[in-house]
Amino acid sequence: MGDGIYPEPLARIDLKPMYQTLKRIAQGLLPTPLLQRYEDQLRALAARPYRGDRYRCNLCGFRMARFVELDRGDRLCPRCGSLPRTRRLWRVLQTEVDLNGQSMLHFSPPRSLAKQLARSPLAHYHRSDYEGEFAADFQIDLTQMSLADRSYDLLLCYHVLEHIEADQAAMRELYRVLRPGGRCYIQTPFREGEIYEDPTIQTPSERLLHFGQEDHVRIYSVAGLSERLRRVGFRVERRDFGPGQETDLGLKERETLLIAHRPRG
Numbered sequence: 001m002g003d004g005i006y007p008e009p010l011a012r013i014d015l016k017p018m019y020q021t022l023k024r025i026a027q028g029l030l031p032t033p034l035l036q037r038y039e040d041q042l043r044a045l046a047a048r049p050y051r052g053d054r055y056r057c058n059l060c061g062f063r064m065a066r067f068v069e070l071d072r073g074d075r076l077c078p079r080c081g082s083l084p085r086t087r088r089l090w091r092v093l094q095t096e097v098d099l100n101g102q103s104m105l106h107f108s109p110p111r112s113l114a115k116q117l118a119r120s121p122l123a124h125y126h127r128s129d130y131e132g133e134f135a136a137d138f139q140i141d142l143t144q145m146s147l148a149d150r151s152y153d154l155l156l157c158y159h160v161l162e163h164i165e166a167d168q169a170a171m172r173e174l175y176r177v178l179r180p181g182g183r184c185y186i187q188t189p190f191r192e193g194e195i196y197e198d199p200t201i202q203t204p205s206e207r208l209l210h211f212g213q214e215d216h217v218r219i220y221s222v223a224g225l226s227e228r229l230r231r232v233g234f235r236v237e238r239r240d241f242g243p244g245q246e247t248d249l250g251l252k253e254r255e256t257l258l259i260a261h262r263p264r265g
């Protein structure tokens, strides 16, 4: 367009810097307790420029012209901060699982999903967070859970196992605390081929380089993780999602989750 200066169409203006600037200003101005107290109002303010009709968040109900685009291509809800994988998981739970009267334990629970589950017809909903990153009811070491055998019908273990060195111990524990017939919903970052791990890689910077995050200790493959789950007794169901589903939810075009079933009897 050499013949004039045209304003950018609204949808193409990158609003991410504005979102981040508002967040930074709030963090710089307010002490943490106040920040937590007014988090909802601050998020509402930061989300305002995103309002529109094209997309929606199934966790908080916000309708928007666009999501916040994160560096890895993940689309974050500006209102509640939900990630695509969390919106997908909620969609799966809503459409495929009868939550009525069930008991659930949720590891590292994102707030947006925890809020929905707390309102659901679950009989018991417990949240556990080991690192103190999320609001939780318990602080459970996954490799050594202080819970009775067969305590829960449903477990949510999303993006947790790739942080745990003794992952087979954690999987045995997941199996132990599940009731027969119960299910554990599992996801981690995945790669093609074999699991990539190396116990000599220990420093945060090396882990970032090799495993993609400073506190990850391996990268699973779908086949490799499934095999480890089977080794402790689970029957593993693989769910693959492709493009074209619920396009207004800002989901990933391709995504895999594993459902680990503890067989009955």
Ligand SMILES: [Zn+2]
Binding pocket: 057, 058, 059, 060, 061, 062, 077, 078, 079, 080, 081, 082, 112
């Ligand atoms: Zn949302």
